[in-house]
Amino acid sequence: MELSEALRTTGSCRSFTDESVGDDVVAGILDDARFAPSGGNRQPWRVAVVKDPTARRTLADLMTDVWQEYLAQGEEPGRAPFAFGRSVGDGKRVAAPNPLLDRIEDVPVVLAVAADLARIALMDADVGRPPMTGGASVYPFCWSILLAARSRQLGGVLTTFLSRAEPKAAEVLGLPQGHALVASIFLGHPVHLNTKLARQAVSSFATVDRFDGPSLT
Numbered sequence: 001m002e003l004s005e006a007l008r009t010t011g012s013c014r015s016f017t018d019e020s021v022g023d024d025v026v027a028g029i030l031d032d033a034r035f036a037p038s039g040g041n042r043q044p045w046r047v048a049v050v051k052d053p054t055a056r057r058t059l060a061d062l063m064t065d066v067w068q069e070y071l072a073q074g075e076e077p078g079r080a081p082f083a084f085g086r087s088v089g090d091g092k093r094v095a096a097p098n099p100l101l102d103r104i105e106d107v108p109v110v111l112a113v114a115a116d117l118a119r120i121a122l123m124d125a126d127v128g129r130p131p132m133t134g135g136a137s138v139y140p141f142c143w144s145i146l147l148a149a150r151s152r153q154l155g156g157v158l159t160t161f162l163s164r165a166e167p168k169a170a171e172v173l174g175l176p177q178g179h180a181l182v183a184s185i186f187l188g189h190p191v192h193l194n195t196k197l198a199r200q201a202v203s204s205f206a207t208v209d210r211f212d213g214p215s216l217t
Helices: 003-009 023-033 052-075 133-136 139-150 166-171
Strands: 045-049 109-116 157-161 179-190
Touching: 003 139, 023 045, 023 139, 052 109, 052 166, 109 139, 109 166, 133 139, 139 157, 139 179, 166 179
Parallel strands: none
Antiparallel strands: 045 109, 109 179, 157 179
């Protein structure tokens, strides 16, 4: 698969067939993904391949609680729920099906990705807002997992719901001290993989010299 095709056709996939994905395939995906860039080439990631059904169910229940809280927040135009770390904490929930979590026991591959915080530099830690730059050392690795899966005709999706439940999930996963849960990744053979993705045009987000400068295109 050409790189350009992979970049343009790797959409989120949340529905998988019952065809299994072997450990050798998962190891191959991670073997490709490990070449992702990271600050200082410190490679701060850890991956737990979660197979135990009881552990999966516990994690799914934690994520479902966050999912329902997320839905209850609603979504303002142009602003996501919990944007900039906003946490209403009012206990409101909206019960709604989430097939991925409802049937997590049947998902072929469930990965929990953690990051060693001692090996990540937060360049924006002191600028007066929630820091963002630390993700640059771990999310390229997560994205490489999805691209490596795509190259093997698999589909997948990355979620961060579990991060909100990290204190409870940590015990289930044996999260090492000083590590953060940064993502859950689900992989499998897709029931349907959307490869015709709708995205904003370059002219809508790229400008010259300044963010209020003229459009690049």
